[in-house]
Amino acid sequence: MASGALTDSSLTDRKWIARGEERTSLPRFLLWLTPWAALLAVGVYAAGLCLDFGLNQTNMDNRFAFGLWIFLDLGVIALGAGAFFTGFLVYILKRAELKPILNTAVVVGFICYSGAVAILMIDVGQPLRAWFTFWHPNTHSMLTEVTFCISCYLLVLCLEYIPILLRNRQLRKLPSFLVFEHQLHKLVPVLAGVGTLLSFFHQGSLGGLYGVLRGRPFAFRDGVFIWPSTFFLFILSAIATGPSFLMLVAATVEKVTRRRLMPADLFRRLGFISGLLLAIYVAAKSIDTLIWLNFTSPSAGFAPWQYYTHKPFGTPILFTEIVLFGLLPAFLLTYRKTATRRAWLLSAAALACAGVLLNRFVLTVQTLAVPTLAFDEFLQYTPSWQEVASFSGVIAYGVIVYSLSYRYLPLFTPAKGESNHVSGN
Amino acid sequence: MFPGIDGFHWTVGHVIFLSLFFAVVATILATLVFAVLRTKRDFRTNRAIELCWKSDFAELPESDRRCRHELAGRVVSRACDNAFNCRRCGKYAQFAVLPATGLTRDLGLHYPEDRLYHRGHTWVKPAEDGTFTVGLDELADHLVGSPDSIELPKAGCEIELNQTAWRMKKNGREIDVRAPIEGTIVAVGGPEQGWYLKVRPRLDPKDPVTLRHLLRGPEVHGWVLREMERLQMQLRAPNSPAALADGGVLLSGLMDAVPDADWDSVLADTFLTM
Numbered sequence: 001m002a003s004g005a006l007t008d009s010s011l012t013d014r015k016w017i018a019r020g021e022e023r024t025s026l027p028r029f030l031l032w033l034t035p036w037a038a039l040l041a042v043g044v045y046a047a048g049l050c051l052d053f054g055l056n057q058t059n060m061d062n063r064f065a066f067g068l069w070i071f072l073d074l075g076v077i078a079l080g081a082g083a084f085f086t087g088f089l090v091y092i093l094k095r096a097e098l099k100p101i102l103n104t105a106v107v108v109g110f111i112c113y114s115g116a117v118a119i120l121m122i123d124v125g126q127p128l129r130a131w132f133t134f135w136h137p138n139t140h141s142m143l144t145e146v147t148f149c150i151s152c153y154l155l156v157l158c159l160e161y162i163p164i165l166l167r168n169r170q171l172r173k174l175p176s177f178l179v180f181e182h183q184l185h186k187l188v189p190v191l192a193g194v195g196t197l198l199s200f201f202h203q204g205s206l207g208g209l210y211g212v213l214r215g216r217p218f219a220f221r222d223g224v225f226i227w228p229s230t231f232f233l234f235i236l237s238a239i240a241t242g243p244s245f246l247m248l249v250a251a252t253v254e255k256v257t258r259r260r261l262m263p264a265d266l267f268r269r270l271g272f273i274s275g276l277l278l279a280i281y282v283a284a285k286s287i288d289t290l291i292w293l294n295f296t297s298p299s300a301g302f303a304p305w306q307y308y309t310h311k312p313f314g315t316p317i318l319f320t321e322i323v324l325f326g327l328l329p330a331f332l333l334t335y336r337k338t339a340t341r342r343a344w345l346l347s348a349a350a351l352a353c354a355g356v357l358l359n360r361f362v363l364t365v366q367t368l369a370v371p372t373l374a375f376d377e378f379l380q381y382t383p384s385w386q387e388v389a390s391f392s393g394v395i396a397y398g399v400i401v402y403s404l405s406y407r408y409l410p411l412f413t414p415a416k417g418e419s420n421h422v423s424g425n
Numbered sequence: 426m427f428p429g430i431d432g433f434h435w436t437v438g439h440v441i442f443l444s445l446f447f448a449v450v451a452t453i454l455a456t457l458v459f460a461v462l463r464t465k466r467d468f469r470t471n472r473a474i475e476l477c478w479k480s481d482f483a484e485l486p487e488s489d490r491r492c493r494h495e496l497a498g499r500v501v502s503r504a505c506d507n508a509f510n511c512r513r514c515g516k517y518a519q520f521a522v523l524p525a526t527g528l529t530r531d532l533g534l535h536y537p538e539d540r541l542y543h544r545g546h547t548w549v550k551p552a553e554d555g556t557f558t559v560g561l562d563e564l565a566d567h568l569v570g571s572p573d574s575i576e577l578p579k580a581g582c583e584i585e586l587n588q589t590a591w592r593m594k595k596n597g598r599e600i601d602v603r604a605p606i607e608g609t610i611v612a613v614g615g616p617e618q619g620w621y622l623k624v625r626p627r628l629d630p631k632d633p634v635t636l637r638h639l640l641r642g643p644e645v646h647g648w649v650l651r652e653m654e655r656l657q658m659q660l661r662a663p664n665s666p667a668a669l670a671d672g673g674v675l676l677s678g679l680m681d682a683v684p685d686a687d688w689d690s691v692l693a694d695t696f697l698t699m
Contacts, residue, residue, distance in 0.1 A: 019693045020486065139442045148446050155453055169699055176464065178480055179473045184460040194452050 016408050018169050022259070023407050033403060036396040043393010046386040047122045054125065057386040066364045068383040069123045072391050074206055074360035076112040077150070078234070079353060082242030083109020083157065084199035087192035089273075097269060100262055100412060103164050105246055107405045110157040115394040117154055122390055142209040149202030156195045160188060164409050200235060207234025210363045217300040218307050219367040221292060229288045230363070236284060240277035241356040243270040244333070244349035251346050253406060261412040264342070271345045275333025278352055282326040289322065306370075310378045313366045321362060325355025478587040481699055482508040488655065489544070489694060493640055496647035498526035509544060509587075511638040525643035532649055533674030534563045541639035543605030544648070545697045547590070549639055552623075555630045557606055559590065560620040564652055565602075568695060569595050570678025577613045577621065584610060584624065586638075591621055595680050598688060601698050605639060655694060660686045 013026050023029070050057045060067045086105040089095040121127045134151075137144045166172060166181035204227065210219040211228025221228040247270050250262050293304045308315045332338045332348035339345055369379050383391075405411055467473040482490065492503035493511065499520050507514045540548040546565035550558045561569075572593040584590050590604035602621075612623035628635040640648055653675070660683050676682050693699065 014689050019484075019690060019699060137442075139436075139438045145442075152446075152449050152453060159453065159457060172480070172699060175473055175477050176468070178477050179467050180460060180464040182476055182480060183463040183467070184457075187456045187460055190452065190456050194449055194456075198449065 013408075016168065016170050018408075018410055024257075029403070029407060033400060036399045036403075039396035040393050040400060042389045043391075043396060046389035047118075047393065049386055050122050050390065051125065051127070055123075057384060059382055059384045059387065064368050064379055064381045066368055067381055068387045068391055069119050071357075071361050071364045072394065073116045073119055073123075074364060075357045076116050076394070077203065077206065078238040078241060078356045078360060079245040080109045080112025080116075080242070081199060081203060081238035082246040083112075083160075084153070084192075084195040085239045085242045086246065087160070087188075088196040091189040091192035092196065097266065100266055101246055101250065101270065103409070103411045104250060105242075106157065106160045106164060107402060107409075107411060108246060108249055110154075110161045111398040111401050113150065113154045113157055115398055117150060118397075119390060119394055120150075142205045142212060145205040146202050146209065149198045149205065153195055153198040153202065156191050156198065159184065159191055160195070163188065164405070164411070167410050168408050199238075203235045203238045204231040207231050207363075210367060213367070214300075216367050216372060217297055217302045218370050218372070219363055220296065220300065221288065222296055229284075229291075233281065233285055233288060236277065236281040237356050237359060240274055240281045241352045243274040244278075244329075244352040246270060247274070247349045248346065248353060249402075250412075251342075251349075257406075267342065267345055268339055271333040271339050271349065274349065274352060275330050275339070278326065278330040278355075279334065282322060282330055285322060285326065289318070302372075307366075310370055313362075313369065317358070317362060317366070321355060321358050325351050325358055329355065474585045474588055479508045481587075481697070484699060485697060486694070488651070489697065491651070492520075493644045493648075494520040494523070496640070496651070497642070497644040498647060499523040509638055512634050517637065532646070532653060534567070534649060534653075536563065536645050536649060538642070541605075541636050541641050542645050542648070543603065543639055545587075545603035545605070546652075546695055547602060547605045549605045549636065550620075551630060551636070555625065556611055557608070557624045557626055557630070558620045559605060559622040559624055560614075561602065561616075564649060564656075564675065565695060566616075567675045567677050568656075568679050568691070569593060569600065570681055572600075572616065575615060575621075577615070578610055580610050580613055582610050583627075584608065584622070596684065596688075598680075598692060600692055600696055603697055606636070652695070656691065659691045659694070 017023050024032075046057075058067065058069075083105045086098055086102055090098050090102055121130065124130075133144065133147050137148070163181045163185040166177045166184075172178045172181070207230035208223075208228055210216075211221040211223060211230035213219045219230070221230050223229045223231060247267055251267070254261050297304045297307075307313070308318070329348040329351040332344055333352070338348065365381065369381070371378055464473075467476060487504060490505050492500065492505045494500045495503045500523070503520075511517045536542065540550045542548050542562060546562045548560050548562050550560075552558060572595050574594040576592040576594075578584065578591060584604040584607060586605070586607040587603050589601040591602050593600045593602065606624055606626055607628070608624040608626040610622055611625050614620045614622065626635055656675075656679075660679065680688060
């Protein structure tokens with residue numbers, strides 16, 4: 001009897017896990033975390049080297065100034081768009097049926113944005129002078145807008161994460177935490193609105209950043225007023241793939257934990273939203289590509305085929321991005337027969353996410369690799385181990401934070417949890 | 426950039442960009458400050474206690490949130506949406522006049538009719554002098570048996586309805602017992618005395634509304650029956666099929682008798698804790 005009680009009370013973390021929730025044993029959970037923690041440790045060490053010795057630890061240079069890190073930043077920020085977009089749908093458009101995925105969306109968004117900011121800090125270097133960007137902002141730079149919006153949005157995500165954190169079984173026992181959680185949660189619609197505004201601009205500005213590169217005709221685009229077309233394409237692609245990424249995260253957690261966490265109908269709903277927006281994005285991207293091929297690039301003195309003569313960046317990459325990772329998943333996500341089958345739905349979501357990653361890769365790496373001047377050569381860049389380790393460290397960080405959040409916080413119960421929030425002022 | 430920095434001069438771009446940025450920052454910070462201020466106000470006005478209970482109540486499983494009238498068989502099915510606050514329930518009077526239709530059978534537990542019962546397994550017995558005696562009901566008593574330690578509040582302390590009245594420890598587990606009534610403690614007992622607290626109620630003890638939220642009569646039987654069924658399901662052997670025993674009485678000191686059960690869930694469901 002005594003040993004049973006001892007096992008239950010002191011060698012497990014059961015009292016930190018929400019009542020009624022089944023989780024794996026603490027030793028197994030720690031075993032799962034161990035390799036990720038090791039990867040994170042290597043990543044932190046590599047990041048330390050970069051901050052201590054500078055960017056000579058990387059294989060980037062003045063000519064190839066964007067590499068793996070910027071690809072990672074753009075990728076995770078696009079995939080993390082599910083956070084603001086779900087908040088927008090639930091709180092602004094009142095789509096209450098999406099509530100069960102809301103907490104997971106916030107945690108995924110928090111991981112993506114905090115990871116992106118951490119990598120940016122290593123990339124920019126000198127974190128002690130980070131405040132310079134706020135005191136001496138270049139208001140003509142897209143990057144300034146990105147910096148401001150991402151910093152603010154990370155703050156918003158922290159505030160959205162706090163109510164979820166405070167609903168932990170032990171933390172909620174403190175009345176002040178519980179009441180603060182209640183009050184903060186009631187103000188989350190304000191944060192969702194602010195988050196939508198910020199995300200709209202920073203997703204757009206990240207795209208605009210490439211579109212204004214006149215010296216890089218592969219990326220340069222015409223546009224509307226001060227915004228090149230890539231501004232709008234980045235927003236569209238991010239909100240199209242954000243829900244797909246959330247589906248993949250939820251499905252992965254279901255697979256790992258062998259539990260059904262979300263209703264099948266919610267998967268289909270997210271898939272349809274994602275597919276519909278992806279179809280609009282593919283149409284816009286196709287029109288943009290045709291304009292670029294026929295007008296923008298020739299007017300800059302470049303025949304478009306020139307960009308695709310350098311292997312491995314041939315025309316198949318363009319086909320893959322628009323058709324295989326764009327049109328095909330858009331069809332699979334919206335066509336009733338495939339959308340009702342989980343395997344098709346998740347495969348399509350994976351293709352959509354691969355598409356947005358490929359798009360960010362092309363705009364980051366291919367843009368810099370292809371020559372633009374007569375004496376230029378095709379550049380090749382291979383990231384150093386420090387870059388790869390830092391990259392992997394962020395992935396490990398994401399897995400660890402999500403695993404801890406899933407274990408100790410109510411990530412998949414908001415349908416009930418939302419109604420849990422008592423009415424009153 | 427800003428005044429005081431060499432070469433600074435305002436342009437329209439600066440004004441638009443920085444105004445927008447600072448408006449956003451101000452909105453975010455104002456949201457945070459607003460939440461803190463409202464939290465403080467809730468504590469100042471004692472609303473925090475009610476909010477905490479409502480929040481805990483909403484986390485209870487559906488089966489724990491059944492209306493007292495369903496327990497008595499006055500209505501077929503009804504979940505409480507009022508955090509068991511029958512004092513302010515608009516439907517109370519409408520259902521209370523209906524005849525109770527629940528079946529009664531001997532459950533092997535003694536629930537005297539001169540007492541009123543809280544869903545957290547405490548009872549309240551009004552005394553002649555206007556105080557209320559509070560104790561642990563028989564099901565909870567059988568469950569815990571003899572506690573390893575008890576942490577009782579001192580006489581003179583205030584207790585709040587549905588908040589922790591006292592704490593017990595058993596086999597390394599902390600058990601928070603919720604207060605069935607709000608008021609000032611005038612005397613402290615213990616398991617040996619058969620009662621734990623004597624309370625002078627904050628509300629008028631003669632007003633029937635004061636004790637309206639507590640179960641009585643046929644409601645108690647329906648409630649205890651369901652609690653017994655829940656216990657049987659929770660205490661069955663691991664991986665065994667769901668089945669209910671059709672006889673026998675509850676053992677005393679179940680926590681000692683069935684040490685390997687999921688006591689975390691059992692205690693949370695019994696004492697309505699998180």
